Amino acid sequence: MTTKLESPVKTQMVVTLISGLLNRDCHESTRGNLARRRRVFVQTETGCVLGMELERGDNAHTVKRRLQLALSVPTDQSSLTFGDRILNNDLSAIRNHSPLLLARNAMHRSSSTPCLSPTGKNLLQKDQSDPIEILGCPNNFARIDELVKDIVAAIKKGVDPIPVHGGLGGAYYFRNISGESVAIVKPTDEEPFAPNNPKGFVGKALGQPGLKSSVRVGETGFREVAAYLLDYDHFANVPPTVLVKVAHQIFNVNCGVNGDKIQKKKRVSKIASLQQFILHDYDAGDCGTSSFPVAAVHRIGILDIRIFNTDRHAGNLLVKKLDGEFGQVELIPIDHGLCLPEHLEDPYFEWIHWPQASIPFSEDELEYIRNLDPICDSEMLKMELPMIREACLRVLVLCTIFLKEATAFGLCLAEIGEMMSREFGGREEKPSELEAVCLEARRIIEDLNMSNVEAEEGNEEFLFDIDCENAMIVDPSQVISSDFFDQVSYPTRTSIVKVADIRPVRPEENWYKTASKLPTSLKNIDVGVRRSANDQLPTSISFVKVADMSEEQWILFLEKVRELLYPAFGNRRRATIGQRQRLGSSCKF
Numbered sequence: 253m254t255t256k257l258e259s260p261v262k263t264q265m266v267v268t269l270i271s272g273l274l275n276r277d278c279h280e281s282t283r284g285n286l287a288r289r290r291r292v293f294v295q296t297e298t299g300c301v302l303g304m305e306l307e308r309g310d311n312a313h314t315v316k317r318r319l320q321l322a323l324s325v326p327t328d329q330s331s332l333t334f335g336d337r338i339l340n341n342d343l344s345a346i347r348n349h350s351p352l353l354l355a356r357n358a359m360h361r362s363s364s365t366p367c368l369s370p371t372g373k374n375l376l377q378k379d380q381s382d383p384i385e386i387l388g389c390p391n392n393f394a395r396i397d398e399l400v401k402d403i404v405a406a407i408k409k410g411v412d413p414i415p416v417h418g419g420l421g422g423a424y425y426f427r428n429i430s431g432e433s434v435a436i437v438k439p440t441d442e443e444p445f446a447p448n449n450p451k452g453f454v455g456k457a458l459g460q461p462g463l464k465s466s467v468r469v470g471e472t473g474f475r476e477v478a479a480y481l482l483d484y485d486h487f488a489n490v491p492p493t494v495l496v497k498v499a500h501q502i503f504n505v506n507c508g509v510n511g512d513k514i515q516k517k518k519r520v521s522k523i524a525s526l527q528q529f530i531l532h533d534y535d536a537g538d539c540g541t542s543s544f545p546v547a548a549v550h551r552i553g554i555l556d557i558r559i560f561n562t563d564r565h566a567g568n569l570l571v572k573k574l575d576g577e578f579g580q581v582e583l584i585p586i587d588h589g590l591c592l593p594e595h596l597e598d599p600y601f602e603w604i605h606w607p608q609a610s611i612p613f614s615e616d617e618l619e620y621i622r623n624l625d626p627i628c629d630s631e632m633l634k635m636e637l638p639m640i641r642e643a644c645l646r647v648l649v650l651c652t653i654f655l656k657e658a659t660a661f662g663l664c665l666a667e668i669g670e671m672m673s674r675e676f677g678g679r680e681e682k683p684s685e686l687e688a689v690c691l692e693a694r695r696i697i698e699d700l701n702m703s704n705v706e707a708e709e710g711n712e713e714f715l716f717d718i719d720c721e722n723a724m725i726v727d728p729s730q731v732i733s734s735d736f737f738d739q740v741s742y743p744t745r746t747s748i749v750k751v752a753d754i755r756p757v758r759p760e761e762n763w764y765k766t767a768s769k770l771p772t773s774l775k776n777i778d779v780g781v782r783r784s785a786n787d788q789l790p791t792s793i794s795f796v797k798v799a800d801m802s803e804e805q806w807i808l809f810l811e812k813v814r815e816l817l818y819p820a821f822g823n824r825r826r827a828t829i830g831q832r833q834r835l836g837s838s839c840k841f
């Protein structure tokens with residue numbers, strides 16, 4: 253295995269980091285020149301996208317005024333947002349090719365108010381820019397840059413994309429000049445429940461909680477890219493993926509928020525994920541799993557744990573038969589739009605009961621895991637995808653630490669997956685073993701009188717507030733009673749974890765304290781939103797918030813989690829041994 257530092261992606265990150273620093277210096281000295289060159293893509297809640305050049309001296313107000321003229325939308329009651337940030341004035345932090353969202357302010361919105369919707373005539377037809385522009389630095393995606401050029405050449409010759417019929421969201425196969433599918437494009441405003449979903453799943457504006465309460469509508473695209481970027485050395489085989497602004501008449505535009513009428517087709521611009529199309533024979537739901545290589549299952553599982561994948565169902569694993577090797581197959585993981593949730597959820601790991609997941613990790617795999625550095629990963633994602641929310645980064649850091657500690661303890665993939673999955677007892681959803689550890693860690697912090705969970709309550713600017721009128725929020729004080737941890741009845745938990753039993757932290761492993769490098773822009777975030785009355789699909793409870801802690805609390809929290817993990821690992825190991833004994837000696841791997 254290539255070590256992390258030798259990895260091409262890693263090397264690229266280092267280069268990006270250095271050039272980022274250089275650019276920052278450069279930015280200080282020639283702030284005006286750089287500012288003049290920036291191009292941003294503003295998306296309205298209904299999905300309409302407008303590319304615009306930021307001019308010297310532009311601020312949020314001047315940009316909004318220009319948007320009002322261009323889109324004929326009332327922008328005085330709206331906010332310009334970029335990930336977690338509301339852009340009130342200064343735009344100097346906005347990088348070239350950033351996607352911004354123009355959304356109605358929470359206080360001016362109720363479920364009956366229509367979304368911001370452009371009324372400017374022929375606006376969409378006026379966009380004469382390139383059919384596809386990569387968001388972010390195209391040099392970082394040299395491989396996909398060629399692919400984009402092939403697609404653009406094909407579009408110019410009239411080779412149209414083909415809509416994908418499966419799935420809940422809008423997706424399109426884009427082709428090369430020979431008519432072969434080379435990429436799958438998924439517009440962010442055609443996701444399930446997004447305003448322009450072509451399959452009838454509509455009703456929400458961009459930025460509202462979506463199919464999962466922990467993933468907002470319109471935010472699956474950058475998660476697809478994040479999974480690819482985190483897949484160092486192409487370890488798990490995630491196909492190359494980028495975020496693009498793409499214009500074509502094939503895309504769907506619904507009339508009105510209910511999505512009942514479709515406009516006559518015309519060229520529209522969208523923000524979308526673009527992923528290389530991989531020729532395959534079927535997906536993991538269409539065949540037996542016994543031919544799946546142990547290493548492929550392990551590698552995909554390792555990625556799923558790191559990114560807390562809530563959607564690894566069989567359809568999201570493509571299977572390709574390998575030539576000349578009887579029965580041998582390659583696995584290709586796709587569809588990572590529901591990873592990196594803003595709070596812990598119930599993950600979905602199709603592989604959890606496959607025999608391969610119970611086989612111990614190989615030395616190569618363990619080394620890959622040892623080389624993972626969650627702080628580096630989150631810095632890299634912030635650099636490449638500056639719109640990513642801090643809550644997602646915290647979930648990444650927490651899960652990577654969990655993976656590293658669990659494998660150091662000697663747990664296998666199935667055991668790790670089980671510790672992250674929730675038990676369903678009757679109609680009740682119970683926290684997973686990982687969540688129970690996190691809840692206990694938060695209780696300890698509160699006991700230490702360091703918690704400030706309700707700080708800065710009521711900031712109206714946070715977008716989730718939009719839907720909170722009828723939302724059920726799990727109050728941590730209700731679930732984290734002093735004896736909660738002891739009372740949670742897990743079939744697999746055989747002894748009570750006490751803080752006094754905690755193994756001391758190994759001094760050489762204090763690297764995670766560099767978590768203090770994480771930024772402190774974590775205000776106003778309440779990620780514990782439960783389903784609102786009009787949700788169309790059941791959503792799961794949020795037991796553990798990660799984004800409402802101050803930086804100091806977050807570091808202490810990670811420290812406590814890490815300490816509490818070891819007794820929990822012991823319990824899990826005893827449970828596994830108990831299960832194997834019950835199954836008998838015929839069930840060996």
Ligand SMILES: Nc1ncnc2c1ncn2[C@@H]1O[C@H](COP(=O)(O)OP(=O)(O)OP(=O)(O)O)[C@@H](O)[C@H]1O
Binds near residue numbers: 530
């Ligand atoms: N990289 C790829 N290469 C080849 N085919 C792909 C690729 N990505 C997706 N597909 C195909 O497109 C279909 C839809 O893709 P995907 O599952 O990502 O979309 P979705 O709308 O998010 O689906 P779902 O609602 O099932 O989650 C897949 O079932 C698969 O057949």
